[in-house]
Amino acid sequence: MMNNLLNQFNDHSVMIIGDVMLDRYLYGNVTRISPEAPVPVLDYVSTDHKLGGAANVALNILAMGGDVFLVGLTGEDDENMIFRKLLQDAAISDLGLISDHRRGTTLKTRVMARGQHMLRVDKEDRTPPSSEIENQILHIISRALEHKAPEGIILQDYNKGLLTKTIIEETIRMARKKSIPVFVDPKIERVEAYAGCTVFKPNYYEACQILGYSFTPSVSNLEKVADDLQILIDHSLTMITLSDKGLFLKRKGKEGIYVPSVPQEIADVCGAGDTVISALTMGYLAGGDDKMIAELANIAGHIACRYPGVAPVNIDQLKSEIKD
Numbered sequence: 001m002m003n004n005l006l007n008q009f010n011d012h013s014v015m016i017i018g019d020v021m022l023d024r025y026l027y028g029n030v031t032r033i034s035p036e037a038p039v040p041v042l043d044y045v046s047t048d049h050k051l052g053g054a055a056n057v058a059l060n061i062l063a064m065g066g067d068v069f070l071v072g073l074t075g076e077d078d079e080n081m082i083f084r085k086l087l088q089d090a091a092i093s094d095l096g097l098i099s100d101h102r103r104g105t106t107l108k109t110r111v112m113a114r115g116q117h118m119l120r121v122d123k124e125d126r127t128p129p130s131s132e133i134e135n136q137i138l139h140i141i142s143r144a145l146e147h148k149a150p151e152g153i154i155l156q157d158y159n160k161g162l163l164t165k166t167i168i169e170e171t172i173r174m175a176r177k178k179s180i181p182v183f184v185d186p187k188i189e190r191v192e193a194y195a196g197c198t199v200f201k202p203n204y205y206e207a208c209q210i211l212g213y214s215f216t217p218s219v220s221n222l223e224k225v226a227d228d229l230q231i232l233i234d235h236s237l238t239m240i241t242l243s244d245k246g247l248f249l250k251r252k253g254k255e256g257i258y259v260p261s262v263p264q265e266i267a268d269v270c271g272a273g274d275t276v277i278s279a280l281t282m283g284y285l286a287g288g289d290d291k292m293i294a295e296l297a298n299i300a301g302h303i304a305c306r307y308p309g310v311a312p313v314n315i316d317q318l319k320s321e322i323k324d
Contacts, residue, residue: 002296002322008286009065009315015144016061017137017171018054018156018163018185020072020097021106021124022083023310025050030113042113051086052108053274054156056310057185058092060278063314066285069144071096071137073129073162079105096140100133106160128164137162138170145174151285152181154277155197159187168193181284184235185277186210194233199284201239201277202229217242219258226250237290239297241276247301249294257294262302275304275313 028042051059058068070092074080076099083105087094103125111119129137144150153175157163168190175182181198188209194200208214211228215221217240226238230252240248242261250256279300283293299321303313 002292003319005283005286005288005292005296006315006319006322009282011065011067012152012282012285013067013069013148013150014061014152014154014281014285015069015071015096015141015150016054016058016154016156017071017141017167018057018154019106019158019160020051020055020070020074020083020162021053021108021158021160022079022086023050023052023056024048024107024109026109026111028111028113030118040113040118042111042118049082049086050310051083051090051092052310053106053158053160054154055083055087055092056274056312057154057156057278059090059312060275061282062090062092063312064278064282064318065315066282068092069096069150070094071140071144073097073103073133073137074099074106075104075125076101077105079107096144098133098136098140100129102130103127103161124160126159126161128161134164134166137167141167141171142174145178145180149178149180152183152281154183154185154281155194156185156274156277157187157190159189163190165190165193172196183277183281183284185273191233194235197233197235199237199239199280200229200233200235201241201280203241203273204243204245207240217245217248219248219256222248222258223250223256226256237284239276239280239294241273241301247276247294247298249290249297251290254290257291259294259298262299272301272304274310276301279313279318 025048027046028044030040058070107123109121183199184197246261280297283296
């Protein structure tokens with residue numbers, strides 16, 4: 001059954017709108033402590049760059065067999081040039097990308113030694129785009145929907161500025177008009193703007209912040225939390241990811257589905273959320289039922305955690321994990 005679902009992944013088209021970023025990795029070796037301060041000294045070996053943020057979601061969708069159109073915002077800087085070259089290498093169009101000279105491209109620099117993550121340095125501008133840039137983004141989205149409407153839209157929010165209240169609300173309004181499902185990976189700052197989306201996917205901590213209370217992730221509590229989220233933010237399907245405890249999926253008016261975590265050694269959790277929203281979206285568009293979607297998203301997230309750094313999960317990796 002699950003492999004049959006995976007065979008339906010090919011060519012589903014997804015528009016991804018969200019905060020794009022460049023991931024920079026500095027690799028080296030640590031063999032000593034600095035005499036100047038009690039910190040390790042990295043003997044530098046090499047630098048690598050990868051697509052991050054919403055662009056990593058695009059990579060995951062592609063790797064799972066889908067087609068993508070990416071809408072994002074960068075600066076006019078060296079990082080923007082590297083980012084666009086990586087898009088080209090991945091066969092992802094940059095026609096939905098706007099470069100604004102008033103801001104910098106979001107850059108996450110990770111310092112790595114022997115596969116271990118030692119330090120992360122962020123360079124970013126979280127200010128919302130100007131009304132001029134906001135209108136340009138909405139024009140790109142509107143034109144893309146008119147030209148070749150995608151089967152699904154992902155709103156990927158890292159709170160880096162792109163997804164303003166207006167862009168969120170207008171995108172959902174346009175999508176609903178064309179009966180296009182909208183999948184949301186949220187941050188909490190503009191959460192009520194997501195009302196009317198199709199699928200809402202917070203993690204445990206985001207769910208606590210959104211609702212204003214903490215909870216033990218038992219099935220009965222998760223049922224209540226999902227119901228409360230659906231009342232607060234009008235949507236049909238809630239997925240709450242629970243880190244090493246698995247995930248919970250609940251459709252409005254139905255009993256929820258809890259999927260426990262897969263026992264394994266964790267190399268890195270970076271990018272796992274991107275992979276989960278990608279597998280969830282592809283499973284939904286391919287016609288999977290709720291149980292299949294939940295199990296598939298859980299497996300995909302755990303595969304992502306087995307590798308250091310941010311890496312997309314492809315369709316062959318998913319098929320190798322499925323035991324129908």
